[in-house]
Amino acid sequence: MDFERRFHFSKCFLNPPETGPLLAVPNVSGKDYAVFNHSARNAAAGKWGLHHMELRPWIGRRAKTARDSLQPLPKPGWIRRYAMTGALLAALWPPLAEAETxxxxxxxxxxxxxxxxxxxxxxxxxxxxxxxxxxxxxxxxxxxxxxxxxxxxxxxxxxxxxxxxxxxxxxxxxxxxxxxxxxxxxxxxxxxxxxxxxxxxxxxxxxxxxxxxxxxxxxxxxxxxxxxxxxxxxxxxxxxxxxxxxxxxxxxxxxxxxxxx
Known part of the structure; x- marks a missing residue:
């Protein structure tokens, strides 16, 4: 069987963000205290799914090991930006305490x-x-x-x-x-x-x-x-x-x- 020289795994992320993160603190008299969109929560928790991976099979007559064949690619810049923004949002929001007026x-x-x-x-x-x-x-x-x-x-x-x-x-x-x-x-x-x-x-x-x-x-x-x-x-x-x-x-x-x- 004739193999292609280079295979790429397609991008695969869980729940990619559609909008930017929200900085929202609803009225403190209500029961809900913070509204962050799904992308900000995932960014703060580091739940962006799978990394980009690149598969490099045999080149010429010399075969590489499986470990050498699989090379992680750098995370795109937008992931780093959303992760940093999510962390900032998490920092800006304080934990809730009980029995407060x-x-x-x-x-x-x-x-x-x-x-x-x-x-x-x-x-x-x-x-x-x-x-x-x-x-x-x-x-x-x-x-x-x-x-x-x-x-x-x-x-x-x-x-x-x-x-x-x-x-x-x-x-x-x-x-x-x-x-x-x-x-x-x-x-x-x-x-x-x-x-x-x-x-x-x-x-x-x-x-x-x-x-x-x-x-x-x-x-x-x-x-x-x-x-x-x-x-x-x-x-x-x-x-x-x-x-x-x-x-x-x-x-x-x-x-x-x-x-x-």
């Missing part, structure tokens, strides 16, 4: 967003003595998440444990690396930030329950609600002026506003 649950979900967003941000390199100190997350004038903010204290961000403090004005924020601004403090923050110089301070505002037009949102990142879902906006132009670097995978999940649109 709706307010506690909302605060814990948003605190987890803050933590995991920060993990995809890079600050300019600091002096060696500062690199071993905790990374300071400052609450601007008040605590918008209540006791839920304590669920992320001590978590690791950029290799450093997260420490939480309270400041009364931007003049006290020199040691802060992350600044969390609640809806009640937005007016004060807007006034102060107009006079503040650009520096690598990751400002995150919670506007999930407040309707404030995008041009008047002074923070670099804003948590927002779209119908029943929570997402976030990034003012990329402002972020670049501060010297902060944001992962491209984080940017894919955000709505880009400002000059970066």
């Amino acid at each position: 709706e307010t506690d649950r909302a605060g814990r979900i948003k605190a987890s967003f803050v933590l995991n967003i920060a993990r995809f941000v890079s600050w300019p390199k600091e002096a060696p003595e500062q690199q071993v100190t905790p990374l300071l997350l400052c609450l601007y004038r008040s605590n918008p998440f209540g006791e839920a903010i304590r669920t992320i204290e001590g978590k690791i961000v950029n290799g450093r444990p997260l420490q939480i403090g309270l400041i009364r004005s931007l003049a006290q924020s020199d040691s802060c690396r992350i600044l969390l601004v609640g809806p009640d403090e937005m007016r004060h923050f807007s006034e102060e930030s107009r006079q503040a110089p650009n520096r690598p301070l990751l400002t995150i505002a919670d506007l999930t329950d407040t309707d404030l037009p995008s041009p008047h949102r002074p923070a670099l990142i804003t948590l927002v609600r779209n119908a029943a879902r929570i997402g976030f906006e990034i003012n990329l132009a402002k972020a670049r002026r501060t010297g902060l670097r944001m992962s491209s995978n984080l940017l894919k999940l955000a709505k880009i506003v400002g000059d970066g649109t």
